[in-house]
Amino acid sequence: MSDSSPGDRQIFEDRDDAGRRLAAMLAELPLDDPVVLGLPRGGVPIAAQVARALHAPLDVLVVRKLGVPWQPEVAMGAIGEDGVRVLDEELVRALRIPRSDVEAVQAHERSVLEARVERLRAGRASQELSGRTALVVDDGIATGATARAACEVARAKGAIRIVVAAPVGAPDAETRIPNADAIVCVTRPERFRAVSQFYRSFDAVSDDEVTAVLAAARRGSSPGR
DSSP: OOOOOTTOOOOBSSHHHHHHHHHHHHTTSOOSSEEEEEOTTTHHHHHHHHHHHHTOOEEEOOEEEEEETTEEEEEEEEEEGGGOEEEOHHHHHHTTOOHHHHHHHHHHHHHHHHHHHHHHHTTOOOOOOTTSEEEEEOSOBSSOHHHHHHHHHHHHTTOSEEEEEEEEBOTTHHHHOTTOSEEEEEEOOSSOOOGGGGBSOOOOOOHHHHHHHHHHHHHTSOTTO
16 A cells, blocks of 8 residues: 655645545545544544545544653553553663553553543444454554554454554654554655644644544534534
């Protein structure tokens, strides 16, 4: 499955613009019976655009980054629903992070994840993935830790093919997410530092916004209409 070349550099106005451009690319690809899974929170508005373009169901796949204890913005791994954990063992060894610290971070993030699942799903069952294509969507691929966890969750739920898609991704995304069957990005610039540098507007997305997007998708409309 092809995407833009690593030398391309594009700037998106906001997540809606990015979602429309990603959706246009995905609409040209052969995707068998897809379920679109947005990664909360920033990936959900983009996933909504994709689901609308593909006439596919939209759901969330809740994952949480495991940050290095003294530098939380650096991911040492991630966790997902159904007890999935992805850990960068090489980074943990290199930084000499005690196993007790890893477990403490995981316990905290697991409680946050479980609360978010309850809040976003509000008791609704997740979309059935067995025998289907899981299209995992985020607003960007940086470390790939959360996407790796999402792939593990989707596989455990029976997805037969997993495609990770984002408007922007690191040029070596395949090595960061080896458990995806394919990775699709609108742009994969060689000089990649952070996802936010490729958006003119990159405001935080709240849980309330995510639930509004999901509710609108179930109604077959856009939020606020």
